[in-house]
Amino acid sequence: MLKIDDFASFSRVATPFYYYDIDLFRRTVDKVAELSERTGIHVHYSLKANSDRRLNEMISSRGLGADCVSGDEIDFAVSCGYNPKKIFFAGVAKSDKEICQAFQVGIGAFVVESLEEIEIVSDIARRLGRKAPMSLRINPNIDPHTHHYITTGLYEDKFGISDRSFDEAVAMVKDNPYIDFYGLQFHIGSQIMEVSDVVKLECEKVNEIVALFERIGLEVRNIDLGGGLGIDYDDPDGNPIADFETWFRTIDENLVRRPDQTVHVEPGRSLVAQSGSLITEVLYVKKGENRRFLMVDAGMNDLIRPALYGAYHKIENLTAHYEDGDGRGCRVYDVVGPVCESADCFGKERALAKSHRGDRIAIRSAGAYGQVMASRYNMRPFAPSVYSDRVTEAPRKKNYFANED
Numbered sequence: 433m434l435k436i437d438d439f440a441s442f443s444r445v446a447t448p449f450y451y452y453d454i455d456l457f458r459r460t461v462d463k464v465a466e467l468s469e470r471t472g473i474h475v476h477y478s479l480k481a482n483s484d485r486r487l488n489e490m491i492s493s494r495g496l497g498a499d500c501v502s503g504d505e506i507d508f509a510v511s512c513g514y515n516p517k518k519i520f521f522a523g524v525a526k527s528d529k530e531i532c533q534a535f536q537v538g539i540g541a542f543v544v545e546s547l548e549e550i551e552i553v554s555d556i557a558r559r560l561g562r563k564a565p566m567s568l569r570i571n572p573n574i575d576p577h578t579h580h581y582i583t584t585g586l587y588e589d590k591f592g593i594s595d596r597s598f599d600e601a602v603a604m605v606k607d608n609p610y611i612d613f614y615g616l617q618f619h620i621g622s623q624i625m626e627v628s629d630v631v632k633l634e635c636e637k638v639n640e641i642v643a644l645f646e647r648i649g650l651e652v653r654n655i656d657l658g659g660g661l662g663i664d665y666d667d668p669d670g671n672p673i674a675d676f677e678t679w680f681r682t683i684d685e686n687l688v689r690r691p692d693q694t695v696h697v698e699p700g701r702s703l704v705a706q707s708g709s710l711i712t713e714v715l716y717v718k719k720g721e722n723r724r725f726l727m728v729d730a731g732m733n734d735l736i737r738p739a740l741y742g743a744y745h746k747i748e749n750l751t752a753h754y755e756d757g758d759g760r761g762c763r764v765y766d767v768v769g770p771v772c773e774s775a776d777c778f779g780k781e782r783a784l785a786k787s788h789r790g791d792r793i794a795i796r797s798a799g800a801y802g803q804v805m806a807s808r809y810n811m812r813p814f815a816p817s818v819y820s821d822r823v824t825e826a827p828r829k830k831n832y833f834a835n836e837d
């Protein structure tokens with residue numbers, strides 16, 4: 433069950449909102465910073481997973497860098513205190529405007545994803561009288577055994593440069609006066625659970641490709657392994673911190689690196705997912721023909737992962753636990769939102785405590801790709817952030833019936 437220090441105060445906050453467990457978040461970031469120091473593997477947080485300002489300020493203050501995928505993410509990262517030299521800019525289709533934004537800020541590296549993009553970035557560098565620090569994103573054609581929407585390292589995916597184009601890429605980069613070649617980047621997908629197997633395979637492939645590039649004449653100063661470490665959506669309380677130990681150790685043991693080569697990873701999901709929950713309230717318990725619907729006041733516009741990927745999130749009735757001591761017994765519900773789409777469903781046939789109108793529900797492990805993917809579909813407002821150590825400062829539920837008491 434989601435831990436809350438003061439449920440009475442928590443239950444007066446207006447729903448829906450994203451609740452961030454600051455203590456867990458701090459411990460997660462500390463763990464990563466500590467492993468980074470121990471192994472010498474640099475960490476750039478992939479900002480697209482969660483762009484909450486306070487969380488990002490906490491990450492940047494631990495000295496981590498940022499991996500960005502848009503011009504506005506770059507500007508936002510700088511405003512959150514990330515060192516511009518520790519910002520990389522990835523993304524398959526960077527616009528001219530975004531490329532210029534990145535030059536203006538003075539980022540550490542462009543991670544370039546196609547031959548066409550090498551040409552454009554080098555041309556813009558020439559016109560600005562600059563030299564572009566550049567890594568090439570490689571499509572290593574390996575399968576991370578994850579959901580097909582979140583693999584990125586196979587030939588059929590749109591990402592990266594594949595081995596068929598290596599010679600041409602090298603020819604374009606080598607001796608180009610507008611490019612400062614930096615290294616190679618590999619990001620093979622997301623929610624990788626068989627860490628030791630998949631990452632070992634990835635490292636072996638990366639070793640081969642780095643050696644190949646150096647043989648054909650480019651010095652690889654930086655090796656960037658991307659993100660992708662998975663988290664436990666089934667048991668957020670049992671595994672609140674992702675298996676960073678195994679991830680760093682597997683890389684440390686399997687990646688060949690010279691003392692003059694730097695290594696990066698870019699975790700997104702694993703740094704933020706377990707610290708966030710979407711908190712919502714039951715509006716109606718509707719008895720359908722052959723199922724019971726729990727209709728809550730958060731919708732797919734607040735958290736789209738179940739609708740988009742069929743993603744699983746653990747769902748809990750907090751009121752039944754904190755107010756009634758888990759004495760209510762169980763029922764099976766489909767937990768659905770108010771948006772006019774059948775896909776607006778957070779979970780089908782979930783066994784939950786018998787639920788009533790007004791109960792507080794937590795949708796767990798929602799810190800990554802949750803709030804950042806929110807929309808205002810149906811003109812619904814954005815759910816705000818509420819931090820565990822500042823619950824009393826959060827907007828309160830309104831009482832529309834003051835005349836009644």
Ligand SMILES: *Cc1c(COP(=O)(O)O)cnc(C)c1O
Pocket residue numbers: 478480481499501522523619621622623658659660661698699700701702
């Ligand atoms: C999305 C992304 C990441 C982070 O992936 P997670 O699965 O959230 O860890 C890292 N690098 C790049 C280039 C990405 O696009």
